[in-house]
Amino acid sequence: MYRTFLSWRWMRTRKTNIIGVVGIAVGVGALIMILSIMTGFLEQSKKTLRGGLSDLSIEPLFLPLESGSLPPLDPRPVLDAVRADPRVEAACAQLVWYGILGQGGGDAAISALRMSEASGSQSLAGVKLVGVDLADEYATTALRADLERAPRSGATRVADPQRPFDPPPGHKPDGRPLASVVVGEQLARAWNLRRGDVIEVVTGVPDAEDGDFQVQNRRFVVAGTFRSGENEMDLERIYMERAELVDFLGTGRQYSQVLVKTRDYDAIGRALQSDLAQRLSDLGVLRGLDTGEVRTWEDHRRSLLAAIKNERVLMGIMLSLVVLVAAFTIFAILSMMVTEKRRDIGILTALGATSGGVSQLFLLVAFWDALLGALAGAVLGVLGAVYIDAIEQWLSRVFGVQIFDRGVYIFDHIPSVVNPSWVALIVLGAFLCTLLFALVPAVRAGRLHPLDALRHE
Amino acid sequence: MANQNKDATRPLLSARGVKRRFKVGDRIVEVLHGVDLELFDGELVALMGSSGAGKSTLIQVLGLLDAPDEGEVHYGEVSAWKEPPGERARLRNRAVGFVFQFFHLIPELDAVENVLLPAMIGSDPDLKARRKELRERARAMLVEFGLGERLDHRPAQLSGGEKQRVAIARALLLDPKLVIADEPTGNLDSTTGAKVLDLLLEEQKKRDLTLLLVTHDERVAARCSRVVRMKDGRVVDPRG
DSSP, rough: OOHHHHHHHHHHHOOHHHHHHHHHHHHHHHHHHHHHHHHHHHHHHHHHHHTTTTTTOOOOOOOTTSSSOOOOSSHHHHHHHTTTSTTTTEEEEEEEEEEEESSOOHHHHHHHHHTTTOGGGGGGEEEEEEEEEEEHHHHSSSSSHHSOOOTTTTTTTTTTTSSSSOOOTOOSSSSSSSEEEEEEEEHHHHTTTOOEEEEEEEEEEOTTTTTEEEEEEEEEEEEEEEEOOOOOHHHHHHHHHHHHHHHOOOSSSSOSSEEEEOOOOOHHHHHHHHHHHHHHHHTSSSOOSSSSSSEEEHHHTTHHHHHHHHHHHHHHHHHHHHHHHHHHHHHHHHHHHHHHHHHHHHHHHTTTTOHHHHHHHHHHHHHHHHHHHHHHHHHHHOOEEEEEEHHHHHHHHHSSOOOTTTTSSSSSSSOOOOHHHHHHHHHHHHHHHHHHHHHHHHHHHOOOHHHHHHHOO | TTTGGGGGGGOOOEEEEEHHHHETTTTEEEEEEEEEEEEEETTTEEEEEESSSSHHHHHHTTSSSSOOSSSEEEEEEGGGGGGGGGHHHHHHHEEEEEEOTOOOOOSSSSSSHHHHHHHOOOOOHHHHHHHHHHHHHHHHHHHTTTTTEEEETGGGGSSSHHHHHHHHHHHTTOOOOOOEEESSTSSSSSSHHHHHHHHHHHHHHHHEEEEEEEOOOOHHHTTTTTEEEEEETTETTTOO
């Protein structure tokens, strides 16, 4: 009983203990705050990193199977099999091929190809041709939103997002009507393309019989632009109807990938991935289970995601040093206190305290320090993380310096995510760490021979 | 002699052949060379001797604060230094009270709390049950000792005499049969010291305590029933 009573009294009356509490509170608070903000940043970067990737993508290799037969070139069996799964919300087939965009007709493009150094980069651009089925695409990907996003200056959107591949208003073909395409906003800007402009696309496809590359070219009319916000997509993508691209390439291949939107990716994404791989290889679409033909969006970004995770772990470890320093403060304070309290230890022993009791007494002092410090730190840290924007603005105002440059990032506030289990872990960690550090001086106090101190003042 | 009628009874505390050695640098110095001493119920014993004679070391061995290198200390029938540390702590708590020259109060506790400390430290179940009663008792003792206005004062706010009264109350709280007082007036001016000594002797008589009083003052010794003198680590005349 005297242990609780006396430790609390010492805690309250001795100023050095306040320093310990403040030290732990600052350490814990800073750790929680910084981790929350960094988690916010990482979550934001993760979102950015994902970009336009769909939950799952199925990209068959189109190589002869073990049975000797080729996988079906038509996407329908795959789509049917995928849609049969109740965890799938929507799926769409895309045909993707690469081409070169040339200005001023096919001949000019081909000659520019031959003398690429002399003609400069403006007259040639590598593009990604994406053939889509509109209704499926709208249900599965963000294309519709990309088409409706407010254009930056100079760009023109399609006349009717419901039917983006309709001929642009006022388009009067002087021969066979041209198929419409939608181009990325950045590509349109770089090439000064406007609605109704005609472009020439050159590509090479393997000949079905001898495998040699054949050059194909076709003219299209620009029906409008889209903006996904992702640089790569907006700079090189050209959308058209899948049937049109199938016809242009003439290789017989109807699709190159099937994109899948799931009902709850975080919960079932991985399970669905392996189930679909199993089902589709049973169907004879995939070469095998471990060929990487069915991938989640995270698989596509594996190395970058791993880097993010690494960063967070590393940061956690480094910031834990702050807590370690705080715990060390307690060690120092308690060691000092044991020396200072030698006489009192002698008194307590004379009055009947055991050495274990004395150790517990000092451990309890550290316990109060740790408890108050960790709790205060948790409150401070969580409040700091939640109101970081207001705090930053206030600091910027007071010091007249912009601390967080919002122009640098694509988000306009300081993101922070407070993870309750992390907060609990940090509080618990700081608490245990402090007690562990306190154990040394506490045990020393119990072993102290109090006699010399009792003999003289 | 005061102890003659007690010879038949078993002593309250007895020390036999107590030796205590200390290491000073690389030399071993023997401070107690085999001390024998018996204290009986209700005795008032003065322990005298020049400084360095081993008085402090002896009372620390008797008070179970410092282990002898040889010899035994019996509390009644119990050989205290052969008991486990927990039992020794219990004896310090219940069987003996200390009054020190330098008062030795805990600075962060007020007068009542300081007096109550032995009751808080003790692990005997009866102490827990008597908590309220003991608190009342601590207050009553302080009032009796003339500290009624000082109950919630911390040691720093008390005079030397007041501190020593608090210390005496603390030593007596749990009714030990033995009180060891190590020069209780040695740090007080003579007037205050005399008053404190009066109080201590009064309580000894009233409670029929065994009081072992370390002193340099022959006048103090004259008031005791027996005087034990020490010289160079030996008791010169254990019978007084």
